[in-house]
Structures are given as C-alpha cells and as structure tokens.
Amino acid sequence: MGLVLLIILGVIFVPLVLIIFWGVGGYNSLVTLRNRFKNAYAQIDVQLKRRYDLIPNLVETAKGYMKHERGTLEEVIAARNAASSANTRAAQNPGDASAIKEMGGAETALTGSLGRLFALAEAYPDLKANQEMTRLMEELTSTENKVAFARQAYNDSVMMYNTKRESVPTNFIANTFNFGPAEMFVIEKPEEKAAPKVQF
Numbered sequence: 001m002g003l004v005l006l007i008i009l010g011v012i013f014v015p016l017v018l019i020i021f022w023g024v025g026g027y028n029s030l031v032t033l034r035n036r037f038k039n040a041y042a043q044i045d046v047q048l049k050r051r052y053d054l055i056p057n058l059v060e061t062a063k064g065y066m067k068h069e070r071g072t073l074e075e076v077i078a079a080r081n082a083a084s085s086a087n088t089r090a091a092q093n094p095g096d097a098s099a100i101k102e103m104g105g106a107e108t109a110l111t112g113s114l115g116r117l118f119a120l121a122e123a124y125p126d127l128k129a130n131q132e133m134t135r136l137m138e139e140l141t142s143t144e145n146k147v148a149f150a151r152q153a154y155n156d157s158v159m160m161y162n163t164k165r166e167s168v169p170t171n172f173i174a175n176t177f178n179f180g181p182a183e184m185f186v187i188e189k190p191e192e193k194a195a196p197k198v199q200f
Helices: 003-061 067-092 095-119 125-129 131-166 170-176
Strands: none
Touching: 003 067, 003 095, 003 131, 003 170, 067 095, 095 131, 125 131, 131 170
C-alpha cells in the first residue's frame, strides 16, 4: 500500500514541480529581457540628452549669420523641446509603447528641422567657415552616430523580448503576468520614403 501511495504522489507531484520550474524560468527570462531593453533605452537617453544640449548652442551660433532665417531657427528649437519632452516620458517607462512611438515621431521632426537648418547653412559661407559652428556640427554628427548605435542595440533587445513573449509556451506566462509588447524606436527619414527619380 505504501509503495502504491508513493507512486501516486510521484505521478501527481513530479509533473507539478516541473510545471512550476518551467513557469518560474519563463517568467524570469521575460523579466531579464525586459530589463535588457530598458537598460538599452537608458543608453539612448544619455546620447539624446547630449544632442539636446548641443542644439541650442548650434542655433545661437547660426543666429548671428542667419538673421533672415528666424523661422527655421525657431522651428529647430521647438522641435528640440518637443523631442526632449517626449524623451523624458519615454525614459520614465521604456516599456510604454505609446511613449516610444511618440518619441520616434518627435525625433523624426527634429531630424527634419535640423536637416533644413544644415541645408540653409550651405548658403552662408561665413557661417560654414566659423570654427565654433564646424565644431558643433562635428560633435552633433558624432552624437547622432552614437544615438544610431544605441538605437540599434535597443531595437535588437526589443526584438528578443517580443519574440520571447509571443512564443509558445512563454506567451501564456506573458499574458498571465501582463508582459506587454515593447515598441521599436524608429526615426523615419523623408528621403528614405521618396521614390528614386530615374532620368534618361
């Protein structure tokens, strides 16, 4: 009788213990991947703050030479402020998909306004020759390259997390414990959407 009871208990409890271990392992892997993409966003945040600090200096330097381009300069500052505000919200919770999406839109607008500023600066030879302007543009370019690398690392982490949370059987744990989807950080460039012009 004792052996039969031991076998029955083994048949009931061994699978139960295995299911518990599987559940804990799945939960912990989701937590690890979520923390990884949040940490990756923190790296983006550092670079974006550096970028936001450079832009007012760039605009101030350009202002002395581009007196007739006041609208463009104001547009750059407004876009910078909107992007900085969106970044603050996204940095508070990188798991908030709507905050990341808003951040991508604000960064797209800022990138566009900076592109217009740089295009206009080409018409001002004295501004192009200004050492401070050259230094700031080089620093901004370097910072934007760092943002691009950090964004790629973040998007890779988001992809791993989303794949894990959507895969069977981990998706049951994700749904049970509210592991929501993470949003990729995308900055759209208008020139990438434009169809190439073919001339014969």
